[in-house]
Amino acid sequence: MTHTFELPASAPAVVAHGKDDLRIEDVALQQPAPGEAVVEIAYGGICGSDLHYWLHGAAGESLLLEPMVLGHEVVGVVARAADDGTGPAAGTPVAVHPATPGPGAARYPADRPNLSPGCTYLGSAARHPHTDGAFLRYANLPGRMLRTLPAQLSLRRAAIVEPASVAWHAVSRAGDVRGKRALVVGAGPIGTLAVAVLKRAGAAHITAVDMFDKPLEIAAAVGADAVLKGDDAAAIAAVEADVVIESSGNRFGLASAINGAVRGGRVVMVGLLPSGPQPVPVSLAITRELELVGSFRFNGEIDEVIAALADGSLYTDPVVTHEFPVSQALAAFAVARDAAVSGKVLLDFGA
Numbered sequence: 372m373t374h375t376f377e378l379p380a381s382a383p384a385v386v387a388h389g390k391d392d393l394r395i396e397d398v399a400l401q402q403p404a405p406g407e408a409v410v411e412i413a414y415g416g417i418c419g420s421d422l423h424y425w426l427h428g429a430a431g432e433s434l435l436l437e438p439m440v441l442g443h444e445v446v447g448v449v450a451r452a453a454d455d456g457t458g459p460a461a462g463t464p465v466a467v468h469p470a471t472p473g474p475g476a477a478r479y480p481a482d483r484p485n486l487s488p489g490c491t492y493l494g495s496a497a498r499h500p501h502t503d504g505a506f507l508r509y510a511n512l513p514g515r516m517l518r519t520l521p522a523q524l525s526l527r528r529a530a531i532v533e534p535a536s537v538a539w540h541a542v543s544r545a546g547d548v549r550g551k552r553a554l555v556v557g558a559g560p561i562g563t564l565a566v567a568v569l570k571r572a573g574a575a576h577i578t579a580v581d582m583f584d585k586p587l588e589i590a591a592a593v594g595a596d597a598v599l600k601g602d603d604a605a606a607i608a609a610v611e612a613d614v615v616i617e618s619s620g621n622r623f624g625l626a627s628a629i630n631g632a633v634r635g636g637r638v639v640m641v642g643l644l645p646s647g648p649q650p651v652p653v654s655l656a657i658t659r660e661l662e663l664v665g666s667f668r669f670n671g672e673i674d675e676v677i678a679a680l681a682d683g684s685l686y687t688d689p690v691v692t693h694e695f696p697v698s699q700a701l702a703a704f705a706v707a708r709d710a711a712v713s714g715k716v717l718l719d720f721g722a
Contacts, residue, residue, distance in 0.1 A: 376451045378402065378409060384507035385700045388438045390428030395700050398440065403511040408458050409451040410465060414530035415506050415718045416444035417707040425704055432646050433497040442506030443469035443493040444533040446526050450509065458514020465517040466532040468673050469493035485668045508720050518673055521681040528680060530717055531687050535676045538564035540669035541641040542572060545614040549573035554612035554631045557619025557642055558586035560715040563593055563690050565616045570594030571685050578610050580627060583711040592689035607631045618642040622649045634659045641666040691715045696722030
């Protein structure tokens with residue numbers, strides 16, 4: 372098979388070498404395997420896990436043991452289609468589903484591959500050798516990861532697809548939210564995207580909670596009916612939400628989520644707390660008969676998210692607050708770590 376696109380020898384990438392050691396460097400590019408397409412990355416969103424690898428040399432229990440290309444929230448255009456004929460054709464704009472489910476050694480529901488113990492994820496140090504991410508100009512990605520974007524959905528707007536899918540999955544774990552009171556604790560990118568998804572799903576009233584003004588402004592812009600500061604315990608308890616999305620990822624947020632839920636309500640925990648025991652008011656969850664439900668990544672929801680962004684029923688534009696060329700990735704990460712001033716921060720790989 373002949374190709375009109377010639378892969379360069381190297382390309383700039385964002386690489387975590389260890390704690391406090393983030394570099395923009397040229398990495399050697401490998402020829403794609405038969406089932407892989409070459410995707411010219413247009414935009415990448417900085418995720419909390421990317422920040423953790425930079426700031427702590429670990430994301431949860433995933434320890435960075437060697438340099439790793441970061442990034443799993445990416446969109447781009449197929450520069451070279453897979454040689455085996457699978458996946459989209461060259462020139463196709465695509466979003467990326469960054470998971471590779473694996474069989475693992477334990478049982479899990481077949482319709483929930485996100486729970487497969489052997490699952491790998493782009494830009495993850497959960498396994499060794501690590502799985503490099505796609506914060507680089509040209510990424511070799513299997514065709515099964517690629518989702519064709521509708522013509523009316525720009526790459527810039529589609530850059531939010533991956534985290535929006537995480538939020539969509541979390542809301543789906545809450546069940547039918549139509550006509551219900553909802554509370555979102557933690558108005559970072561996932562939290563504000565959860566507000567947008569709840570709005571689309573027909574929640575009757577949505578309250579967002581955060582410690583900073585900027586995230587609350589974003590939450591209001593995408594559909595929150597009320598906003599509260601995280602230290603206003605009495606006001607949070609008075610919400611009595613049927614459904615709570617906990618996206619702060621800390622024990623104080625989970626305590627607020629439990630306190631803000633109505634008796635018999637459901638709390639969806641999508642914010643990843645640190646490993647180990649966490650002091651939270653479990654007794655209150657027991658006496659109120661609350662349902663505490665975990666939410667981890669996503670599955671096929673990415674296709675619903677793409678469709679909802681394309682038809683305009685899911686409004687997420689205010690969530691993206693900053694955009695930097697990849698050459699300024701270090702500055703972009705510094706802004707992304709400051710929750711008081713930023714929402715989702717994008718890297719532009721074409722700038």
